[in-house]
Amino acid sequence: MKTKPFSTKYALIAAGISAALMLSVDAQAATAAPVKNGASQVNITMTSEGDGTCHIDHTSAKAGPVTFTVVNKTATSLTELELLSDNRILGEKENLAPGLPAVKFTVTLDGGTYQIYCPGAKQELTNFTVTGKAAAAPTGSVATLLEEGTKGYASYVNGVVDAMVVAVDRLKADIDAGDLEKAKADYAKARPFYERIESDVSGFVLPGFKATDNAGNLDYLVDMRASNIDPKVGWHGFHAIERELFSKKAITPETKQLAAELQTNVHKLDEQVKQLTYKPEDLANGAADLLEEVQSNKISGEEEAFSHLDLIDFAGNIEGAEQAFAFLKPGLEKIDPDLTRRVTEQFAAVRALLETYRDPAIPGGYKYYTAELKASEGAKLSRAVQALQEPLSKIAEKVATSGK
Structure with missing residues (x-):
């Protein structure tokens, strides 16, 4: 989970990110990153200085492949890093605990300005400049732009599942150690x-x-809620573990068995996801489905019935929907620029509302979604999502019929 809200991230990007909001940049950063093995090399080091700092050794590179190497030395408050462009996550690393070996990701970048985002740092964002041949404005056919978007989204999904595998492995290790x-x-x-x-x-x-x-249904085995259990199969997955940790407040042999099952099933899911391909309408329909999840399970408080961490899931659904939209956006702007603008504005409105429920003292960074909070804020949240659902629901048909 992001330790800072999306509204903060994108508002800063839209404002151009002044020098005062830069991450910590080493003196040599003004020079272009050196090239090794055909890729520009950028090193980012997380430390505990100033309640969490990301040091970047170079903030520019020539157009082409760029490898970002990230290591967390001592920053207990920092766990992830992203490379952003026009609201899209081009590359990211998560679960960056202090002391773990350095990790890398490589992306091919055209000339232009990107952003390195280090959520939770005292200074979170910095511009990253790529020089050389600038990325041309989209000139391909709508079908080509949409196809490129589906490939980019597939990479995003693969990265999310990889990060989930690491996070679940860590959760299982905690449970095996008996650390409630x-x-x-x-x-x-x-x-x-x-x-x-x-x-x-x-x-x-x-x-x-x-x-x-x-x-044999992985969705059931990973994410089934208490309200819809199949008695022939029993209860498994995240929410069965949630009950153990937050309601029973104990780690038992059953808890350890549930954690082992979850780890196995998430690893199986990781294998399956790598085989997925997408059509443009899959992205649009998936985004709409995620908003339906928010309305039916998150705002109702049904999703995290024992931990009351529903707003974490709410934010996760919104991010997933917005990423699907962002990868369709270059093609959609050619199909219907007014609809694209409306959806963009409504995503911003939902993110701004989520910002008001932030609480860094609570695991996951959002207020507990108690009965009292639901009673006072549930209708407001529902209206904001509904205002986004209306224009978003039109996208699938738009992209599916764009070449007809």
């Missing part, structure tokens, strides 16, 4: 990943099982 408080905190960190992509992965059935058999 750490397990609660890492449960909150693990939850958003599935929520960002659940509309894409909800149909997977394990080999040897019928589609109607919940014993």
Whole structure:
């Protein structure tokens, strides 16, 4: 889960990100990143200085492949880093605990200005400039632009699932060690990943099982809630563990078994997701499905009935929907620029509303969604999502018929 809200992130990007909001940049950063093995090399180091600082050794590179190497030395408050362009996450690394080995991601960048985002740092954002041949304004056919968007979105989904695997592995380790408080905190960190992509992965059935058999349905095994349990299969997954940690407030042999099952099923899900391909309308329909999830399960308080961390899941659904939209946006702007503008504005409005519920003292960074908060704020949240659902629901048909 982001330790800072999306509204903060994108408002800063839209404002151009002044020098005062830069991340910590080393003296040599003014020079272009050196090239090794055909890729520009940028090193980012997280430390505990100033309650969390990301040091960047170069803030510019020539157009082409760029490798970002990230290591967390001592920053307990920092766990992730992203490279952004026009609201899209081009590359990211999460679960960056202090002391772990350095990790890398490589992206091919055209000339232009990007942003490096280090959520939770005292100074979160900095511009990253790529020189050389600038990325041309989209000139391809609508179909080409939409196809490129589906490929970019597939990479995003793969990255989210990879991060979920790491987070669930950590949650299982906490449970195996009998550390209740750490397990609660890492449960909150693990939850958003599935929520960002659940509309894409909800149909997977394990080999040897019928589609109607919940014993082989990965969505059931990973994310089933208390309100809809199949008595023939029993309760498994995140929410069964949630009950153990937050309601029973104990780690038992059953808790450890549930954690082992969740780890196994999430690893199986990771294997399945890598085989996915998407059509443009899949992205649009998936985004709409995620908003329906918000309305039906998050605002009702049904999703996290024991931990009351529903707003974490709410934010995860919104991020996943917005990422799907962002990857369709270049093509959609050619199809219907007014609709694109309306959806963009409504996403911003929802993110701004979510900002008002931030609480860094609570695991996951949002207020507990108690009965009192639901009574006072539920209708407001529902109206904001509904205002986004109306224009977003039109996108699938737009992109599916754009070439006809």
